[in-house]
Amino acid sequence: MRLLTREALLSFRRAPLLSTLSVTTIAFSLFTIGLFGLVAINLREALRGLEERVEIVAFVLRGTPAETITLASQDIAAFPEVQDVNFVTEQQALARARAELVEFKDAYRDLQVNPLPASIEVRMKQGQRDAATVDRVAERLRGFGFVDDVRYGREWVQRLDQLRNVTGLVGLVIGLAFAAVAVVIIGVTIRLTILQRAREISIMRLVGATNWFVRGPFLLEGAIKGFLGGLLSLLLCYAGYLLFHDNGGGPFGGLIFFGPQQMLLILVFGVLLGLGGSLVSVGRHLRHV
Amino acid sequence: MIRFSHVYKSYPNGALALKDVTFRVSKGEFVFLTGHSGAGKSTIMKLLFAEQRPTAGEVRVSGYIANSLKADEVPKLRRRLGVVFQDFRLLEDRTAGENIAFALEVTGARTDTIAARVMRVLTQVGLSAKSRAYPRELSGGEQQRVAIARALVNDPAILVADEPTGNLDERATRGVFQLLRDINAGGTVVVMATHDLDLVRQTNYRTIELREGSVVYDSAVDEADTVGAQ
Ligand SMILES: Nc1ncnc2c1ncn2[C@@H]1O[C@H](COP(=O)(O)OP(=O)(O)OP(=O)(O)O)[C@@H](O)[C@H]1O
Ligand SMILES: [Mg+2]
Numbered sequence: 001m002r003l004l005t006r007e008a009l010l011s012f013r014r015a016p017l018l019s020t021l022s023v024t025t026i027a028f029s030l031f032t033i034g035l036f037g038l039v040a041i042n043l044r045e046a047l048r049g050l051e052e053r054v055e056i057v058a059f060v061l062r063g064t065p066a067e068t069i070t071l072a073s074q075d076i077a078a079f080p081e082v083q084d085v086n087f088v089t090e091q092q093a094l095a096r097a098r099a100e101l102v103e104f105k106d107a108y109r110d111l112q113v114n115p116l117p118a119s120i121e122v123r124m125k126q127g128q129r130d131a132a133t134v135d136r137v138a139e140r141l142r143g144f145g146f147v148d149d150v151r152y153g154r155e156w157v158q159r160l161d162q163l164r165n166v167t168g169l170v171g172l173v174i175g176l177a178f179a180a181v182a183v184v185i186i187g188v189t190i191r192l193t194i195l196q197r198a199r200e201i202s203i204m205r206l207v208g209a210t211n212w213f214v215r216g217p218f219l220l221e222g223a224i225k226g227f228l229g230g231l232l233s234l235l236l237c238y239a240g241y242l243l244f245h246d247n248g249g250g251p252f253g254g255l256i257f258f259g260p261q262q263m264l265l266i267l268v269f270g271v272l273l274g275l276g277g278s279l280v281s282v283g284r285h286l287r288h289v
Numbered sequence: 290m291i292r293f294s295h296v297y298k299s300y301p302n303g304a305l306a307l308k309d310v311t312f313r314v315s316k317g318e319f320v321f322l323t324g325h326s327g328a329g330k331s332t333i334m335k336l337l338f339a340e341q342r343p344t345a346g347e348v349r350v351s352g353y354i355a356n357s358l359k360a361d362e363v364p365k366l367r368r369r370l371g372v373v374f375q376d377f378r379l380l381e382d383r384t385a386g387e388n389i390a391f392a393l394e395v396t397g398a399r400t401d402t403i404a405a406r407v408m409r410v411l412t413q414v415g416l417s418a419k420s421r422a423y424p425r426e427l428s429g430g431e432q433q434r435v436a437i438a439r440a441l442v443n444d445p446a447i448l449v450a451d452e453p454t455g456n457l458d459e460r461a462t463r464g465v466f467q468l469l470r471d472i473n474a475g476g477t478v479v480v481m482a483t484h485d486l487d488l489v490r491q492t493n494y495r496t497i498e499l500r501e502g503s504v505v506y507d508s509a510v511d512e513a514d515t516v517g518a519q
Contacts, residue, residue: 208366210364
């Protein structure tokens, strides 16, 4: 065990440049994935706030009897996608308008006839707020005879959805490209170490070292590099996060960072990356020694 | 201990290194392998410690059948053999003692026993005072003794030596050879390939001579025949 760790750590001294390069590429790979991941989780957070407010408003034809609307409201409330339904009468709509639009207070007070229609406000359940579901429910609302028009923030729901998906995807693609580069560089480092140590390895074999014993230090070396790369990427991500977060107040005021589970995931991914790179290279090159 | 039955060995480049080689080595024997350069001596050695597999025929070493050895059995076989080469194969960046300890560390020996075992074999080869010397600080004969000590440290049943005196002057050769004889006297089988016919003639150990991959003389078989014919 001591021999194993000693050999693994020695590689940093034997090939300091390449080892640093391996760690840095792993860090960049995970940094890219991490950065886009941060944007994605913050977008998701932002969306969650906005989605709270996702509601469909169905305007009711003038003169519809109150009972019809009440019954319909109960029907709508029973839709599996719907969280709650709120009926706003013409008077309530007017009162709201007066309260919210202070500038027009006078205009509304002098009105003889209330110009505002009654409406049914429908809020969607959590997890049902994506564009497709909202579309479907809106369509069903249109089916009621007394419904004049249906409005909802369909456009931006869709766009935010897309934005989030695209961000995640772009991050993943760039991150994976970096990951591939990292695997190649780790492979080259290990190939070099194996060539450097060919004599030592052949002597190890001669005196009866098992294959895993010979491989062990290389795999450990890869795993350590992966771990260091993961750690470095988290630091970089955190630096990036602070850069925006510290401006406070502004549009980025409420930014969040990875939770402990997500950080662990990044570290694990780094270790796997390093391990994978060395496993491939060790398998290929050790055979020829 | 060792049994070759109709062994053929051809290398990937087409060279046929061994042709129908059959012999058997029993407990306690000392065997010389002789023959011209390229006759196949080293190939027999490589088959013994499973660096190469026979193309046809069967190689048995210390209870293992080398033909069908699984990857995880090769190290087990090698721990029961000691192997010594002409070029010593010591690690330059380690002292004599560390080189020997390396063979124990690599096989997962208990750390607290290593120092004592290293000292024991160093004493056996007469180098207990040179434990801290690096290979470059040792003479060829001394380096070969360190290599032999490393081969002995796992208490092998068989010691395989491929021209162990090939790089040594006469005096060092005599010393190393005497050491191998002592080891054999202790019960270890020794198989030694050599060009040095003087060495072979000095003793009446069994001799197997190869020519172009075939056994052309085996003192154990041919002398028995000669005696029988008379
Ligand atoms: N790895 C190899 N690949 C291809 N051919 C080989 C290989 N090793 C040995 N040979 C060939 O096999 C034949 C026997 O070689 P081997 O090394 O066994 O001879 P040797 O008796 O040990 O010779 P020497 O006394 O010079 O050491 C030679 O013709 C050699 O060219
Ligand atoms: Mg040879």
